[in-house]
Amino acid sequence: MYKVKVYITLRESVLDPQGSAVQSSLHALTYNEVQEVRIGKYMELTLAKNEKDVELRVKEMCEKLLANTVIEDYRYEIEEVVPS
Amino acid sequence: MYKVKVYITLRESVLDPQGSAVQSSLHALTYNEVQEVRIGKYMELTLAKNEKDVELRVKEMCEKLLANTVIEDYRYEIEEVVPS
Numbered sequence: 376m377y378k379v380k381v382y383i384t385l386r387e388s389v390l391d392p393q394g395s396a397v398q399s400s401l402h403a404l405t406y407n408e409v410q411e412v413r414i415g416k417y418m419e420l421t422l423a424k425n426e427k428d429v430e431l432r433v434k435e436m437c438e439k440l441l442a443n444t445v446i447e448d449y450r451y452e453i454e455e456v457v458p459s
Numbered sequence: 460m461y462k463v464k465v466y467i468t469l470r471e472s473v474l475d476p477q478g479s480a481v482q483s484s485l486h487a488l489t490y491n492e493v494q495e496v497r498i499g500k501y502m503e504l505t506l507a508k509n510e511k512d513v514e515l516r517v518k519e520m521c522e523k524l525l526a527n528t529v530i531e532d533y534r535y536e537i538e539e540v541v542p543s
């Protein structure tokens with residue numbers, strides 16, 4: 376079994392209105408030290424072990440579905456877990 | 460300056476319809492090894508250094524705004540960065 380953590384973030388060049396909105400809210404709550412907020416997605420996947428290359432499969436999942444590669448970057452961490 | 464990474468995830472006990480939808484889509488794309496998908500938020504904050512306790516402030520930001528502590532858990536990593 377594999378536990379996969381996927382981090383999807385907007386590319387640096389892409390505007391992040393959601394991040395700006397959160398930043399304004401934090402300032403309104405007096406957290407003025409906040410200079411920037413970037414918001415992305417964090418996914419935890421559980422995969423059954425099979426004969427296929429898990430790294431290749433995860434990369435394909437990111438490219439085909441999980442990330443919009445036009446405006447988003449993705450990275451992932453794969454950890455093999457021995458079922459208890 | 461500090462770079463803070465915040466990970467917000469739904470509590471285990473909370474249903475994740477978005478995750479289930481992504482899982483079905485992955486199965487439709489023949490990635491049948493996917494057993495579970497949990498979707499959360501990933502935030503990158505840039506904070507100016509000041510005299511206040513950064514750990515306490517980040518915890519407060521999570522509790523007050525970034526996470527809905529009724530249904531979400533949060534964790535964070537704080538890294539001090541020397542401006543280049």
